[in-house]
Amino acid sequence: HGEEKVAIVGSGLIGQNWAMIFAGAGYNVYLFDVDPNQLTKALVQTKQTLARYHSQGVIRGSGTSDEQAARIHGTSSLPECLEGAFYVQECVPENLDLKKKVFAQIDELASDNMILASSSSCLCASMFAEGLKHKENALVAHPINPPYFVPLVEIVPAPFTRSDVTQKTRLLMEKIGQSPITLQKESLGFALNRIQYACINECWNMYQTGLLSAEDIDKVCHDGLGLRYAFIGPLETMHLNANGITDYCERYAQGAYNVQKETFKPVPVMYDTDTAKMIEEEFSKSLPVDKLQARRQWRDSRLAALAKLKREM
Ligand code: NAD
Numbered sequence: 001h002g003e004e005k006v007a008i009v010g011s012g013l014i015g016q017n018w019a020m021i022f023a024g025a026g027y028n029v030y031l032f033d034v035d036p037n038q039l040t041k042a043l044v045q046t047k048q049t050l051a052r053y054h055s056q057g058v059i060r061g062s063g064t065s066d067e068q069a070a071r072i073h074g075t076s077s078l079p080e081c082l083e084g085a086f087y088v089q090e091c092v093p094e095n096l097d098l099k100k101k102v103f104a105q106i107d108e109l110a111s112d113n114m115i116l117a118s119s120s121s122c123l124c125a126s127m128f129a130e131g132l133k134h135k136e137n138a139l140v141a142h143p144i145n146p147p148y149f150v151p152l153v154e155i156v157p158a159p160f161t162r163s164d165v166t167q168k169t170r171l172l173m174e175k176i177g178q179s180p181i182t183l184q185k186e187s188l189g190f191a192l193n194r195i196q197y198a199c200i201n202e203c204w205n206m207y208q209t210g211l212l213s214a215e216d217i218d219k220v221c222h223d224g225l226g227l228r229y230a231f232i233g234p235l236e237t238m239h240l241n242a243n244g245i246t247d248y249c250e251r252y253a254q255g256a257y258n259v260q261k262e263t264f265k266p267v268p269v270m271y272d273t274d275t276a277k278m279i280e281e282e283f284s285k286s287l288p289v290d291k292l293q294a295r296r297q298w299r300d301s302r303l304a305a306l307a308k309l310k311r312e313m
Contacts, residue, residue, distance in 0.1 A: 007081045009102060010091035011042035014119050017147040018089045020046050023071040024061025025176035030073050032081035043074045058304040060177055082109045090118045099128040107132040115165055117141040124186040125158035136162040141169055142190055146300050149307040151179040154190040205265050207275060214279045
């Protein structure tokens with residue numbers, strides 16, 4: 001599909017990741033931004049990043065890093081970006097008025113079968129695509145940071161999204177090496193954040209009751225549950241940990257209920273800032289705020305190695 005064109009609107013962190021992913025999969029990528037300096041920076045950064053991924057052995061897709069980078073074109077013209085593209089991935093900042101404005105601009109230029117996908121983390125397509133001529137082609141395709149190494153994409157159609165658009169988007173995500181899931185309808189938090197918030201709430205609860213340190217709470221995930229969850233999810237875990245999930249429920253329901261009844265708290269209206277300060281104090285010994293950037297790079301390099309391992313298994 002060397003001649004197939006994808007349009008990326010917004011060249012920040014997420015736009016650059018999509019550009020590299022699509023370029024690696026052989027697509028011709030047109031990257032647009034309202035800020036010309038940002039666009040220039042994005043082209044330099046994606047080229048350098050692909051070269052670095054190549055030298056680290058974690059680059060995706062086919063061709064050398066230069067060949068992949070050459071498939072990413074920058075443009076300061078939205079019409080040029082969209083012209084002839086079959087798929088648009090919008091990646092502008094998370095702001096409802098801005099998404100409405102940008103989708104209205106895209107709508108004016110879109111062809112009838114162009115898929116209009118938003119990277120939005122929280123906003124649903126029904127909030128910003130309702131009035132569009134091409135609203136049936138609009139949906140959310142939410143990536144997870146860093147998308148190049150964390151392949152999940154949450155596909156969230158609006159009530160007015162045509163079902164073939166949802167299906168085509170899912171197939172496209174599979175084709176480019178991402179891992180799509182499809183929500184049957186819009187839901188706040190999509191799926192990942194609903195699970196993430198449940199997890200954070202219980203971590204917070206354990207910390208507040210003084211049960212264990214912040215470092216030890218995190219260890220429960222990165223040296224315990226997280227290792228499992230990188231390969232099988234909580235439901236399959238239930239299925240495997242007994243003679244099938246029905247058997248699991250029969251055996252462990254009472255125990256699970258007792259634990260939750262005894263320990264769980266109602267949903268917090270706000271995270272308690274005193275607790276946040278105490279956790280930050282603990283983290284600041286090993287991870288002061290001025291070391292966060294280095295730690296993010298370390299995280300991404302570990303995720304890169306894990307993504308590679310999973311691909312090769
Ligand atoms: P970012 O701030 O890094 O990049 C946004 C880019 O959009 C900037 O380059 C900006 O110049 C450009 N822009 C602003 N207005 C524009 C316009 N009218 N037309 C074209 N470009 C415009 O933001 P990001 O982190 O890349 O996030 C983009 C989207 O992806 C948001 O909806 C965000 O919620 C979502 N998202 C972010 C993450 C994350 O972890 N950062 C993860 C998943 C999804």
